[in-house]
Amino acid sequence: MDVIEAIESRRSVRAFLPKPVDRDTLDAILxxxxxxxxxxxxxxxxxxxxTGGTLERIREGYGEMYAKKAPxxxxTPFPTAWTxxxxxxxxxxxxxxxxxxGDIGEQFGALNQALFNAPVVVYVCMDKMLSEWSLYDIGAYSQSLLLAALEKGLGGIQAITxxxxxxxxxxxxxxxxxxxxxxxxxxxxxxxxxxINNFVSARSPLSETARILG
Ligand SMILES: Cc1cc2nc3c(=O)[nH]c(=O)nc-3n(C[C@H](O)[C@H](O)[C@H](O)COP(=O)(O)O)c2cc1C
Structure with a gap:
């Protein structure tokens, strides 16, 4: 897969097969x-x-938090302002x-709550003392991880949920x-x-997001 093809074909995957990801594949992606x-x-x-039992315990823990409507x-707090x-x-x-x-409203929420039934979740952390430049680096890391996963036949999604x-x-x-x-x-x-995995999100035209000056 070439780079442009990978960037253009990546999309957020919100439902996964119950098939484990082997350790070598995971290591290669990381x-x-x-x-x-x-x-x-x-x-x-x-x-x-x-992965495995650890992820199942997280899923159960989340289930308990949702059941008691824990805040x-x-x-990384929810954003409060948008243009x-x-x-x-x-x-x-x-x-x-x-x-x-189609109307997948309920399923969208349910899949988010079930951690998308994914077999693997990578939690990316950084030291609290670091600046927003490190957050910028984490963004680059996240996209690389998703593209590497794609190359290995996997899908993925970054999610605040x-x-x-x-x-x-x-x-x-x-x-x-x-x-x-x-x-x-x-x-x-x-x-x-x-x-839910049929979704192809839109992008604004370059004329809205880029200014190329001669
Ligand atoms: C930082 C971040 C947080 C996101 N959180 C969620 C989330 O909690 N739930 C969800 O379903 N999608 C989440 N998404 C996925 C976005 O909705 C998705 O990237 C966007 O709609 C563009 O679609 P695409 O990734 O398929 O190109 C998140 C994406 C990013 C980058």
């Missing part, structure tokens, strides 16, 4: 992601990979999903206090029969 650029090669990412407390153009694009997301997948209950994650993954849980990335083999 090795590739570690080649991401970072400020002065600081490599701020510290990852905790949940979500992601350590008008960003709001407009977000408002288009759900109608576009309905166009591609994976990080809603840090108390569960810290308990099950032993994440130390000095680290902030920035994002979770679910990985696995896409369930092609689930229509």
């Amino acid at each position: 090795e590739a992601a570690s080649r991401s650029p970072s400020w002065a090669n600081s490599q701020p990412w510290e990852v905790f990979v949940a 979500a407390a992601p350590e 008008e153009s960003a709001k407009k694009r977000q408002q288009q997301l759900y109608p576009d999903m309905v166009r591609d997948c 994976l990080t809603l209950y840090p108390n569960v994650l810290r308990r099950e993954l032993g994440i130390p206090d000095n680290l902030k849980i920035t994002i979770g990335i679910a990985l696995g083999y896409p369930d092609r029969d689930n229509r």
Whole structure:
């Protein structure tokens, strides 16, 4: 797969087959992601990979939190402000999903709550003392990880819903206090029969997002 093809064909996968990902594949993806650029090669990412029984315990813990309607407390907080153009694009997301997948409203929430039934979730953390430049590096790392996963026949999704209950994650993954849980990335083999995976998100035209000056 060439690079442009990989970038253009990557899309968020929200339903996975119950098929485990073997350790060599996981190592190869993490090795590739570690080649991401970072400020002065600081490599701020510290990852905790949940699989097997560990991930099942996280899923159960999340189930209990949802059942008692515990307030979500992601350590990278929900955004509070958006530009008008960003709001407009977000408002288009759900109608576009309905166009591609039918009305999957309930399933969308249920799959998010079930951690997409993924066999692997990579939690990307960084030290709390670091600046937003390190968060920038984590973004690059996340995209590299997803592209490497694609090359290996896997799909994935970055999701804030994976990080809603840090108390569960810290308990099950032993994440130390000095680290902030920035994002979770679910990985696995896409369930092609689930229509939620039919969604192809839109992009604004270059004329809206790029200014090329001579
Ligand atoms: C930081 C971040 C957080 C996200 N959180 C969620 C989430 O909690 N649930 C979800 O279903 N999708 C989530 N997404 C996926 C976005 O909705 C998706 O990337 C966007 O709609 C573009 O679609 P594509 O990834 O298929 O190109 C998140 C994406 C990013 C980058």
